[in-house]
Amino acid sequence: MSIYQNLSKLGIILPPLAVPAAAYVPFVQTGKLIFLSGHIAKKDGKPWVGQFGKTLSTADGVVAARAVAIDLLGTLHAAVSDLNRVVRIVKLMSLVNSSTDFTEHHLVTNGASELLVSVFGERGQHARSAFGVAQIPLGACLEIDMIAEVAVI
Numbered sequence: 001m002s003i004y005q006n007l008s009k010l011g012i013i014l015p016p017l018a019v020p021a022a023a024y025v026p027f028v029q030t031g032k033l034i035f036l037s038g039h040i041a042k043k044d045g046k047p048w049v050g051q052f053g054k055t056l057s058t059a060d061g062v063v064a065a066r067a068v069a070i071d072l073l074g075t076l077h078a079a080v081s082d083l084n085r086v087v088r089i090v091k092l093m094s095l096v097n098s099s100t101d102f103t104e105h106h107l108v109t110n111g112a113s114e115l116l117v118s119v120f121g122e123r124g125q126h127a128r129s130a131f132g133v134a135q136i137p138l139g140a141c142l143e144i145d146m147i148a149e150v151a152v153i
Contacts, residue, residue, distance in 0.1 A: 003083040006119050007073075015071055017078035021137070027079045033090065034079050034148045039071045040140035047138040053102030056141055061096065061104075065111030068144045072112075073119065080150050089116050089126040090147040097141045098132040105130040112144055 007014065020026055020037065027036045041048035041064035048064050050056040056064075077083050094109040096102075109130040116124035136143050 003086070003119060007083075010115075010118060012070055012073075012119075014077050015074040017075055018071065026075050029079065029150075032087070032149050032152055034076065034150055036072055036075050036079070036146045036148070038093075038095070038143040038145040039068050039075070040136060040138065041065070041068050041142040042071070042140075043067075047140040048142070049139040050141040051097050051099055052104070052108060052132075052141065053099030058104045058107050061108030061142065062111035064142045065094065065108055065113075065144065066115050068142060069112035069115040072144065072146050076146070076148055083119075085150045085153070086120060086123060087149040087151055089120060089124050090149050091127045092116075092129070093145050094128070094130040095133045095136055095143040096130060097134075097136045097139075100132075102132060105132050108142065109144070 017026060024037050027034055052061055092112060094105065094112065096105040096108050098105065109128060113128060116126065
């Protein structure tokens with residue numbers, strides 16, 4: 001089954017490539033690796049503002065992380081033109097805007113990780129880091145970046 005059939009089955013429509021908000025590019029390819037810049041969580045097209053452990057729950061975070069993963073897939077599609085070329089999702093790094101006593105960063109990030117496995121199967125299994133941070137640009141609750149390996153054509 002193609003990646004696009006998996007996306008359709010999951011009811012996912014890939015968003016267009018987002019315009020960077022500062023002095024960076026959305027992705028860089030070197031050899032077989034594509035590095036995607038961090039994507040912040042959005043709700044209704046605007047930054048999803050909040051802090052886990054204060055104004056947002058872990059369940060909110062799972063939804064936010066899934067939404068970020070969909071945005072990342074939109075950028076990856078723009079980078080490679082065909083997601084079937086993805087050999088492996090190599091790594092995610094997740095920055096979770098959280099209070100000092102919040103300890104479920106890994107569970108928040110599962111929203112992205114589980115979606116990638118649903119889309120890519122074993123190729124979606126990846127290494128990962130999840131950090132709690134005091135603040136993220138625009139007050140967003142979550143930012144995730146990704147590294148993917150692609151087949152060179």
